[in-house]
Amino acid sequence: MMALDMEPFILSFKLASLTTFILFLIALPIAWWLSQTKCRCKPFIEAIASLPIVLPPSVLGFYLLYTLSYNSPLGAFFEETFGIKLVFNFTGLVIASCFYSFPFMLQPLQGGFESLNKNMLEASYIAGKSTLQTLLHVSLPNIKPALLTSLVVTFAHTVGEFGVVLMIGGSIPGETKVASVAIYEFVEVMDYEMAHIYSGIMLLLSFIVLLSVYLFNSHHKKRIGISS
Amino acid sequence: MIHLDISKALFGSEGTMSLHVKLGIKEYDFIALSGQSGSGKTTILRILAGLESAKGTISVANKIWLNEKIALPPQKRGIGFVFQDYALFENMSVEQNLLYAAKDKGLATHLLELTDLKALKNRLPSTLSGGQKQRVSLCRALMNRPKLLLMDEPLSALDPKMRLKLQHDILSLHKEFGTTTIMVSHDPSEIYRLANRVLVLDHGKIIQDGTPKEVLLHQQGSQKFSFQGEILDIIKADVIHIAIIAIAQQIVEVILDEAESKLYKIGDSVCVSTKAFAPTLS
Numbered sequence: 001m002m003a004l005d006m007e008p009f010i011l012s013f014k015l016a017s018l019t020t021f022i023l024f025l026i027a028l029p030i031a032w033w034l035s036q037t038k039c040r041c042k043p044f045i046e047a048i049a050s051l052p053i054v055l056p057p058s059v060l061g062f063y064l065l066y067t068l069s070y071n072s073p074l075g076a077f078f079e080e081t082f083g084i085k086l087v088f089n090f091t092g093l094v095i096a097s098c099f100y101s102f103p104f105m106l107q108p109l110q111g112g113f114e115s116l117n118k119n120m121l122e123a124s125y126i127a128g129k130s131t132l133q134t135l136l137h138v139s140l141p142n143i144k145p146a147l148l149t150s151l152v153v154t155f156a157h158t159v160g161e162f163g164v165v166l167m168i169g170g171s172i173p174g175e176t177k178v179a180s181v182a183i184y185e186f187v188e189v190m191d192y193e194m195a196h197i198y199s200g201i202m203l204l205l206s207f208i209v210l211l212s213v214y215l216f217n218s219h220h221k222k223r224i225g226i227s228s
Numbered sequence: 229m230i231h232l233d234i235s236k237a238l239f240g241s242e243g244t245m246s247l248h249v250k251l252g253i254k255e256y257d258f259i260a261l262s263g264q265s266g267s268g269k270t271t272i273l274r275i276l277a278g279l280e281s282a283k284g285t286i287s288v289a290n291k292i293w294l295n296e297k298i299a300l301p302p303q304k305r306g307i308g309f310v311f312q313d314y315a316l317f318e319n320m321s322v323e324q325n326l327l328y329a330a331k332d333k334g335l336a337t338h339l340l341e342l343t344d345l346k347a348l349k350n351r352l353p354s355t356l357s358g359g360q361k362q363r364v365s366l367c368r369a370l371m372n373r374p375k376l377l378l379m380d381e382p383l384s385a386l387d388p389k390m391r392l393k394l395q396h397d398i399l400s401l402h403k404e405f406g407t408t409t410i411m412v413s414h415d416p417s418e419i420y421r422l423a424n425r426v427l428v429l430d431h432g433k434i435i436q437d438g439t440p441k442e443v444l445l446h447q448q449g450s451q452k453f454s455f456q457g458e459i460l461d462i463i464k465a466d467v468i469h470i471a472i473i474a475i476a477q478q479i480v481e482v483i484l485d486e487a488e489s490k491l492y493k494i495g496d497s498v499c500v501s502t503k504a505f506a507p508t509l510s
Contacts, residue, residue, distance in 0.1 A: 117313070120315045122302070122315070123316075123317070125301070126277060126279075128304075138319070141319035
């Protein structure tokens with residue numbers, strides 16, 4: 001048995017960590033705004049933000065490839081101005097993952113914010129605190145389970161993506177060949193032993209991650225006295 | 229001195245209603261705001277706090293809070309607000325709830341001592357009883373040393389004994405901090421004990437304005453005793469009828485004759501009064 005190549009896993013986790021971090025920064029203000037706004041455009045924004053959930057990853061991948069490749073104005077602009085290629089490399093994967101996993105970050109956060117007692121937020125404003133102070137000191141600490149869910153699900157969903165990654169990144173070892181793509185290739189060349197090992201590792205890791213979330217949430221509910 | 233002249237269209241359960249209130253409030257007054265639910269009491273408090281928009285003007289101590297051009301945000305009004313559901317910061321301990329409003333450890337300790345909460349200062353709100361939560365909420369509202377304290381039915385969720393204790397706390401804090409206080413309340417004994425002026429609101433308009441005695445004592449003529457109550461049942465017993473009437477927390481029986489029994493029906497609001505006898509207390 002040949003030595004286990006950990007690179008696809010490392011790449012998957014690197015991609016997922018970076019995507020989760022970037023998406024948190026992007027989705028947080030949007031989720032907050034959506035939870036507080038009475039704007040009539042809200043359903044439209046929510047529908048657009050949820051599109052990646054229902055679209056086949058190949059559709060999303062195709063549009064992203066079309067928009068980001070060197071043949072498009074955007075792709076050409078980035079390559080000529082900054083010397084950055086946006087497809088078939090790690091940068092492209094991060095951009096694609098951010099689109100793909102966006103609703104998984106947004107929705108739990110928005111749901112958490114919407115469930116907050118409005119009077120509690122108003123009490124903070126009356127105490128003289130700004131929206132940002134209220135968000136950091138009152139809103140976020142009071143939606144810990146939703147916050148954890150959004151971070152973990154985004155991370156796990158990015159680790160688990162396949163279609164978009166394959167279309168935007170291809171399968172360049174050490175650059176874009178993440179675990180899910182590696183497994184696909186093992187199956188393609190009928191190396192079932194390696195496919196089993198890789199799949200087993202993915203299964204185990206995913207289970208551990210989800211179990212930790214549920215354990216935390218049930219513990220948290222007990223601590224703050226909500227019966228589940 | 230607070231001058232208030234505001235109007236706002238409200239969409240309540242009974243359709244559209246126009247809230248229109250013109251009012252002057254003296255400094256250090258304790259005002260009770262009463263009236264049926266949906267009459268606009270809470271909305272007035274929220275407009276004063278800057279949590280809801282309205283047309284008109286509000287000026288407090290010659291400073292404009294609201295007019296055509298200015299709408300001072302809640303952060304800049306320096307008021308205290310006590311919510312009916314307490315609205316404590318669930319992630320913070322009792323003491324942190326106070327210190328979040330203002331970093332004044334001395335004042336926080338003083339307030340917690342006044343309200344017998346010092347032993348609970350490190351507890352999270354979810355572990356407190358309703359009465360304790362409301363005391364924390366009251367302390368938190370005073371941390372900014374507000375000139376104006378607004379309270380939205382602060383005691384309505386508490387049992388009578390706890391109410392009495394908190395009424396005492398509210399009154400002593402109102403005096404110590406020299407606040408002008410506006411409290412929404414339905415409880416006549418609470419209003420009588422605390423307020424020096426009562427405003428009764430109906431469909432967005434003030435229909436009564438006076439001292440608690442003027443507004444609350446429903447006496448007509450020379451009755452000695454007079455209580456407002458609601459008829460729960462009318463029972464026929466031989467030749468007489470007995471009306472079962474709920475007055476505050478008590479149920480009483482009143483005997484009616486045949487003719488009277490036809491005048492009233494279940495659910496009627498009635499005034500029960502007697503005169504020309506000397507009551508004895510035991």
